[in-house]
Amino acid sequence: MLRVIQVGLGPLGRKMVQFIAERPRVKVVAAVDPAGGIAGRGLAELCELGGAAADSVAGVVVSADLPAALVAAASFGGADVAVLTTNSAVARVQHQIAELAAARLPIVSTCEELSYPWVAHCEEAAFIDEVCKEHGVACLGTGVNPGFLMDFLPAALTGLCKNVRAVTVRRIQDAAPRRVPFQQKIGAGLTPAAFREKVAEGSLRHVGLPESVHLLAAACGWELSRVEETIEPVMAEAEITGGYRPIAPGQAAGVEQWGRGFVAEPGGEVTGASREREVVTMQFRAAVDQPDPRDEVEIEGTPPIRSVIAGGVNGDIATCAVVLNMAPVVAVAPPGLHTMLDLPPATVGR
Amino acid sequence: MLRVIQVGLGPLGRKMVQFIAERPRVKVVAAVDPAGGIAGRGLAELCELGGAAADSVAGVVVSADLPAALVAAASFGGADVAVLTTNSAVARVQHQIAELAAARLPIVSTCEELSYPWVAHCEEAAFIDEVCKEHGVACLGTGVNPGFLMDFLPAALTGLCKNVRAVTVRRIQDAAPRRVPFQQKIGAGLTPAAFREKVAEGSLRHVGLPESVHLLAAACGWELSRVEETIEPVMAEAEITGGYRPIAPGQAAGVEQWGRGFVAEPGGEVTGASREREVVTMQFRAAVDQPDPRDEVEIEGTPPIRSVIAGGVNGDIATCAVVLNMAPVVAVAPPGLHTMLDLPPATVGR
Numbered sequence: 001m002l003r004v005i006q007v008g009l010g011p012l013g014r015k016m017v018q019f020i021a022e023r024p025r026v027k028v029v030a031a032v033d034p035a036g037g038i039a040g041r042g043l044a045e046l047c048e049l050g051g052a053a054a055d056s057v058a059g060v061v062v063s064a065d066l067p068a069a070l071v072a073a074a075s076f077g078g079a080d081v082a083v084l085t086t087n088s089a090v091a092r093v094q095h096q097i098a099e100l101a102a103a104r105l106p107i108v109s110t111c112e113e114l115s116y117p118w119v120a121h122c123e124e125a126a127f128i129d130e131v132c133k134e135h136g137v138a139c140l141g142t143g144v145n146p147g148f149l150m151d152f153l154p155a156a157l158t159g160l161c162k163n164v165r166a167v168t169v170r171r172i173q174d175a176a177p178r179r180v181p182f183q184q185k186i187g188a189g190l191t192p193a194a195f196r197e198k199v200a201e202g203s204l205r206h207v208g209l210p211e212s213v214h215l216l217a218a219a220c221g222w223e224l225s226r227v228e229e230t231i232e233p234v235m236a237e238a239e240i241t242g243g244y245r246p247i248a249p250g251q252a253a254g255v256e257q258w259g260r261g262f263v264a265e266p267g268g269e270v271t272g273a274s275r276e277r278e279v280v281t282m283q284f285r286a287a288v289d290q291p292d293p294r295d296e297v298e299i300e301g302t303p304p305i306r307s308v309i310a311g312g313v314n315g316d317i318a319t320c321a322v323v324l325n326m327a328p329v330v331a332v333a334p335p336g337l338h339t340m341l342d343l344p345p346a347t348v349g350r
Numbered sequence: 351m352l353r354v355i356q357v358g359l360g361p362l363g364r365k366m367v368q369f370i371a372e373r374p375r376v377k378v379v380a381a382v383d384p385a386g387g388i389a390g391r392g393l394a395e396l397c398e399l400g401g402a403a404a405d406s407v408a409g410v411v412v413s414a415d416l417p418a419a420l421v422a423a424a425s426f427g428g429a430d431v432a433v434l435t436t437n438s439a440v441a442r443v444q445h446q447i448a449e450l451a452a453a454r455l456p457i458v459s460t461c462e463e464l465s466y467p468w469v470a471h472c473e474e475a476a477f478i479d480e481v482c483k484e485h486g487v488a489c490l491g492t493g494v495n496p497g498f499l500m501d502f503l504p505a506a507l508t509g510l511c512k513n514v515r516a517v518t519v520r521r522i523q524d525a526a527p528r529r530v531p532f533q534q535k536i537g538a539g540l541t542p543a544a545f546r547e548k549v550a551e552g553s554l555r556h557v558g559l560p561e562s563v564h565l566l567a568a569a570c571g572w573e574l575s576r577v578e579e580t581i582e583p584v585m586a587e588a589e590i591t592g593g594y595r596p597i598a599p600g601q602a603a604g605v606e607q608w609g610r611g612f613v614a615e616p617g618g619e620v621t622g623a624s625r626e627r628e629v630v631t632m633q634f635r636a637a638v639d640q641p642d643p644r645d646e647v648e649i650e651g652t653p654p655i656r657s658v659i660a661g662g663v664n665g666d667i668a669t670c671a672v673v674l675n676m677a678p679v680v681a682v683a684p685p686g687l688h689t690m691l692d693l694p695p696a697t698v699g700r
Binding site: 022148155156164302309313322326342350 | 369372373494498499502503505506508509510511512513514568569570571572651652653655656657658659660661663664667668670671672674675676691692693694695696697698699700
């Protein structure tokens, strides 16, 4: 039985608790969230668990801080791993990680920037790595994206190749059948001006594309000279009616982001002052009534590989699943900060 | 620089040497094959290397046994890993592995049965595990199939799921564009009687399907009650002209094998004395002019996943690539016998 402390009980943390409660061989023994209206509540009620799922967390009350949660976990003989779902930014989770590590808890987190923090957040990464090694625990940031579809999966598929020249990854999502908050999050129905405003305030962007580019480059042995990220609205050309509300022509139907990684190369194209070649190309596109949704990996290599998951992978479910499936791996992994390249693969039945 | 001792210099071992010679950061420092006409020959000449590839193995002569190869490797400061490409049967490689382990060499092998030997060859597996632990080295059996497409890849894809009810894997290959020996190996052009004769003598069967079934079941947490394997010719209904020679109606165009894994289940179908349910289904089909060649994984789970590599993966290249990409992982892995579930994923640039 893997005993989990759930840290963070926003929508994602609550879903994580629901998933864990459905599964044998894993159990939430304590939970932490200092937020008003959450701390002090029964976990089963907060996470809307019923039946056997509710029974599995009987008596577990949300603690306001980690020391209290550790006391609660002690009545189950302690915890084996912490699941951390509090924030997308490494800078915001690093001290939470340090506190968990000091309690000798391995950590698996949905923090997007933590999936490959070694470039854009190298100071925080070094701090986390050091504190985890000091206390003898492992730490991993993962999820469906970043964490799996646009980084781990293409990286693993390069294992089939004797050489690779470039990799293109596309995650194309049709938002029409998705929850209203998802459609709102991708900017569906916004005017171009409102879309840009939300981008500027940071509430619209999918976080993790540069991290995925860096992880895939590391898997291919490429030292990137530059990483580029763009974000644009997907504009409706005609009226779109598949979503939770009609989208008029000229409004945004969703968002498109590109991540690109380049290597310096004598024979490459001239861009600015240097010659370089694009080796990693990632397209993230989520829009209402988007045709041909899919998760696609195209490897220009020997042999060439083109892998397609038609319809695409449901991210709401898969993020929790990936984290949950990695939890037993992280619980026994060597101390330090890892990426999905460093550990055995997540599988459903560990 | 990863220093390799190549053990076994049949067609696969020679291709492995060619791949290594093309790659930076890895180098063949010694080679072993006792066969007459091979031992004593220069590696570059034997493996038909030219230019820089030949230079990378300058002076390397095939040794007749491991002690001689170790002496040769010593002039490069020793070796980091052995690549073993001698036999498909665990019973035939176990003592070769013991000899390599005693020389403190980690081992990565193309031995098909070694990819998951814990069920069908559990005594040999225990022996290998013990001897590797005794000498502090890791051992892995891998390749494209078994090793990747029908086991590691579907296992890793279940990492996206909160639960999985069943998995179907299909490897459908069109033999028309493949080498003549491949077409011959799958029985193309044989009469049904000649086909069955080759099956009976063991020279036609793809080895590894039960091992793939067992690895995938382990990844899903299923204890199998039974594994079934079948082999049949793919019969030509009309004349087939795409191959190296015409195939008449009523002759074999290739081979089809099925592997199936079952779990005992109260509500399952009645088969013989017990109720059971098929949870793993694997189809391996290789035939001349086979339409829609592909590597396909279909996961019946939450969420459902259907992944297709259209055209399929070229196995000649990919087997060497997977082994070569896992070599640096195995070189530093913990002691003992591993499977692809136990180690970080192969990637092209490690």
